[in-house]
Amino acid sequence: MNAPLAPQGKIEFIDLKAQYAALRDEIAVRMQKVLDHGQYIMGPEVKELEAALAAHTGAKHCVTVASGTEALLISLMALDLKPGDEVVTTPFTFAATAETIVLLGGVPVWVDIEADTCNIDASKIEAAITPRTRAILPVSLYGQCADMDEINAIAARHGLPVIEDAAQSYGATYKGRRSNNLSTLGCTSFFPSKPLGCYGDGGAIFTSDDALAQAAREIRVHGQSARYTHTRVGVGGRMDTLQCAVVLAKLGRLDWELQRRRELGARYHERLAPLNVKTLAVRPDRDSVWGQYTVRVADRARVQSVLTQAAVPTAVHYPRPLHRQPAYAHLGNPDSCPASIAAADEVMSLPMSADLSDADMDRVVAALAAAVGPRGQ
Secondary structure, eight states: OOOOOOOOSOOOSSOHHHHHHHHHHHHHHHHHHHHHHOOOSSOHHHHHHHHHHHHHHOOSEEEEESOHHHHHHHHHHHTTOOTTOEEEEOSSSOTHHHHHHHHTTOEEEEOOBOTTTOSBOGGGTGGGOOTTEEEEEOBOGGGBOOOHHHHHHHHHHHTOOBEEEOTTOTTOEETTEETTSSSSEEEEEOOTTSSSOOSSOOEEEEESOHHHHHHHHHHTBTTEEETTEEOSOOOBOOOOHHHHHHHHHHHHHHHHHHHHHHHHHHHHHHHHTTBSSEEOOOOTTBOBOOSSEEEEOSSHHHHHHHHHHTTOOOBOSOSSOGGGSTTTGGGSOTTOOHHHHHHHHHEEEEOOOTTOOHHHHHHHHHHHHHHHOBTTO
8 A cells, every 4th residue: 555645735524615605695695685584483585495495306395494303303293103113214324313213202123224325225124014113214325315116115015104314315316206205204404514505403304295294384383283372292393594595595506516416426436446445336226416425444444544644534424323322222132233333334434515626536536545555455
């Protein structure tokens, strides 16, 4: 292997500064409009954004909420998840996927991932279904949808709803349809680092089921069907108007950004093919918007150290699967889901955003080549 490269200027892991520079005027106009009308909660930008996102995904309804976590929680509440109900999901995901189930007294039932995509293995889901199963919750990890048609078919056989955790995959397509409009409910996040992000917390629920949409709208405002008429138990789950304004300002650039992410992911794949790393597979019937561009490497700590010396930032999504986390270890066998355990030891995310320059990608690839060497070495 080659010696580490000498550090140069800083590479942004996610370049929000460049994105803001390109959208400064649009964002200023949108935010000033909110400051002028003063409707900071449930202002007109909320409905405007919901209509735009529903049209973009093809879903009948979009309900904006305070975060991607709230989107999952409110969706489960809309489905009336009860204590003891089981939800089939993956342990290789961010904690919010399971956290929201447990907060309502539900029980996550772990199904392992596909080693080559890191998404839930649909072929293993049916065996995990019991009479107590209430829903299936796949995750569209790293920006690529899971096998949603297969998952929906299993759900249909058992009369179950499906919630797509699409926190990392807004804009991704699956068999010509968009993520968030592939199942009973879709939940996304507008955390700043996501493919479509605001400048704080935010999220959205998508569905074409009128009753679930109405339930979600009521739950997000403390269960109110009208002012001070609380028809169900709810939460304070609204997305504030300023954050909606930020996302609205970004929509004009969104399709370019999504295409750019696809192109950068394909270029990473091509550039990394000769190296001693594993790139994740993208199935031919879908694409990835690379919410994270993640590879698998042996001896990850050493590789990260070499990249750090070359001023190339990295991250690990995720270093320990949920069924081995202290908060959830009692919910199943910690030695189950071996593919998830193996992935957690190897995954490493590289810089990725629509504004990643060719020169910065060259530096990332060169640093990684220095760390891992050519394939077969």
